[in-house]
Amino acid sequence: MSDSTERSRMKIEEAKDKVIGAIAETMDLYGVTPSAANLYATMYFKDQMTLDEMRTELDMSKPSMSTSVRKLQEIAMVKKTFTRGSRKHTYAAEKNFFRSFMVFYCQMWEREVKMNMEAIEEAQEDLIDVIKETSSTTEIVADAKKYYDQLEESKTYYHWLNDLVASIRSGKIFEFLPKDKQE
Amino acid sequence: MSDSTERSRMKIEEAKDKVIGAIAETMDLYGVTPSAANLYATMYFKDQMTLDEMRTELDMSKPSMSTSVRKLQEIAMVKKTFTRGSRKHTYAAEKNFFRSFMVFYCQMWEREVKMNMEAIEEAQEDLIDVIKETSSTTEIVADAKKYYDQLEESKTYYHWLNDLVASIRSGKIFEFLPKDKQE
DNA sequence: TAAAACGTTAAATATATTTTTAATAAACTT
DNA sequence: AAGTTTATTAAAAATATATTTAACGTTTTA
16 A cells, blocks of 8 residues: 555544544533443444444443443434344444434433423422411412412423424424525 | 421422422433532522522532532523622522523533534545545545545534524524413 | 354443542631 | 631542443354
8 A cells, every 4th residue: 555545544534533532522412421422423434333343443342332332322323233144233323413413302301391290290289289278377378389380480491392392303393493504 | 386387388398399309300411410400409499599508408518519509500500699798609590491491502502513513624624635635546535525425414413503502592493482382 | 952153241340420528718807 | 917707629538430351141053
């Protein structure tokens, strides 16, 4: 291989590494460990990888790769691919960031809405009991009402978050914010 | 204090605790530690708190409270409040979830766009060099082009994310997804 | 059916993060 | 200005998380 060929190859690798570094660094937002982030970023430039290729590429143990892949699968950033003939499992990075965005945030936001709304409903029932209780002092009733109203108010946000999730899932948000707007 | 008054007080506390638990549990999404999450959720039902009140309420050390508060301030979930007369610093939880949403996600997404776009631009420059290099083999040029195109494609997403941030910041998104939609 | 290949689980180790106690610095009071 | 109160920083301890090595179970293949 000639010198200039060698240099070009290295330059391509450098270019990839710059992007790999940036992707990995910003992936803490997705709640993954740095090594899972590194793995995803590495896979982003590959067609597909086996666990052994991952461990070679990142110089880490196989169980570690296994764990990272699973975590990435949970948030749909990596998918298992079927490769005829090979006994080794193969995995591919989700390269469509819109899809990753959708799966990750919708999943998280739905969880947030569900948990909090359930707690709010229960809490409001309790507070209504207190308000209705004839023996309650005016001070206590006022307190209970204050918290009831605060919770009621907060529901607006959770409803909105649900609507946001729905509009992302359905794709309707792209009518409002097109994907291909040039700039 | 009568028995029923006592029971009502407790019921109110229970109601609050249910919500506190739920909020704290879903706050991992915002990348804060469980104790910061707990603190925020506790403050959510208080007007304002001093560091000493926090440590009493959560039964933790003052430096720990100090750290948690700072972290929460960074993502604008807690604001310092001025209290005339008191030498102690007072802090209040941001109770408007729309505002927290805006500050947190816009901050994070902007960081993501900035870092990745910078890396992409640099990488693309390198790749163009390789493509232009007269001595490059067709195989290398093809490779460089492939990565260049992949990066170019991904910019669509970052532009979109930027638009999303802008529409949240400007409030335009609420024309598309109103806050007060009833259901 | 025995051996090999592969992926996962379990236990142990290493590393990083959180939390505390102790020390320091800053701000206020008298 | 000296003493007190408050918040922060630094160092140490405790805890939690990530990673590895070793063991296990399953599937394949010879």
